[in-house]
Amino acid sequence: MKHHINGAELYITEKGQGAPVILLHGFPLDHRMWQAQVDALSQHYRVITPDLRGMGQSDVPAANISMEQYADDILTMMDKMGIQKAALGGFSMGGYVAFALLRKAPERFTALLFANTRPEADGPEGRKNRMNMSAALYDKGAGAARDAMLPKLLTEQTAKDQPGLVENLSAVMASMPAEGLVHASLAMAFRADSVDLLGAISVPTLVIAGEQDPIAPPDVMKKMADAIRGASFHAIPSASHLAPMEKPEAFNALLLEFLKGATA
Numbered sequence: 001m002k003h004h005i006n007g008a009e010l011y012i013t014e015k016g017q018g019a020p021v022i023l024l025h026g027f028p029l030d031h032r033m034w035q036a037q038v039d040a041l042s043q044h045y046r047v048i049t050p051d052l053r054g055m056g057q058s059d060v061p062a063a064n065i066s067m068e069q070y071a072d073d074i075l076t077m078m079d080k081m082g083i084q085k086a087a088l089g090g091f092s093m094g095g096y097v098a099f100a101l102l103r104k105a106p107e108r109f110t111a112l113l114f115a116n117t118r119p120e121a122d123g124p125e126g127r128k129n130r131m132n133m134s135a136a137l138y139d140k141g142a143g144a145a146r147d148a149m150l151p152k153l154l155t156e157q158t159a160k161d162q163p164g165l166v167e168n169l170s171a172v173m174a175s176m177p178a179e180g181l182v183h184a185s186l187a188m189a190f191r192a193d194s195v196d197l198l199g200a201i202s203v204p205t206l207v208i209a210g211e212q213d214p215i216a217p218p219d220v221m222k223k224m225a226d227a228i229r230g231a232s233f234h235a236i237p238s239a240s241h242l243a244p245m246e247k248p249e250a251f252n253a254l255l256l257e258f259l260k261g262a263t264a
């Protein structure tokens with residue numbers, strides 16, 4: 001349902017009862033990427049999956065936006081939903097928002113999942129790519145992000161075996177508001193580096209990579225996990241970037257086992 005948050009209508013889905021678990025989606029996606037996790041986790045937890053401002057069914061920002069503003073939306077959402085503390089999971093861009101949340105209000109998060117994400121800021125080349133992506137989004141609409149991202153999200157094998165998944169993803173990405181994606185691209189381009197934050201994390205943390213992820217490669221994610229005290233690291237075999245959708249059984253098994261220990 002829609003919630004009025006920081007001057008905008010944001011679309012937020014929630015399912016289940018118990019300790020709250022907030023899952024933040026990636027680019028250019030929305031809460032629907034978490035469907036398999038919502039189905040599995042909601043038998044034990046209150047699972048909350050917002051559409052970040054400018055994506056999915058949430059209002060597009062009127063002016064440019066930063067990771068810190070996406071994070072403010074999540075904190076206001078928690079206040080409005082009566083959630084003082086939650087387990088927090090971020091996939092890729094959702095992980096960048098999770099880092100911003102840890103900078104702002106670490107005391108509100110009891111456990112962390114970082115999926116297919118990385119703590120480093122973009123370098124000059126990465127920023128340039130985001131500028132080009134923003135221009136392409138203006139010219140051609142959301143299809144520009146879909147065309148750039150689709151080949152990187154799934155392994156070739158999965159794309160061959162699951163044409164329905166490819167079609168579904170393609171439709172989700174093409175349905176995003178192009179302007180919201182421009183804002184997201186620029187927010188990612190100028191996001192802060194979060195490497196220094198890793199040593200300060202003091203809650204149970206799960207880091208999940210895809211063995212064949214070209215965007216957040218497993219060696220980068222392993223290094224990130226090594227910098228977080230007590231974090232556990234797993235690379236899912238035969239998975240690319242979109243591991244939660246590509247290998248939902250393996251992903252959910254890791255997440256459920258982790259949450260059982262972390263929220264006990």
Ligand code: MLT
Nearest residue numbers: 026027091092093094215
């Ligand atoms: C995502 O999946 O959210 C994006 O690939 C993140 C990025 O482009 O850095």
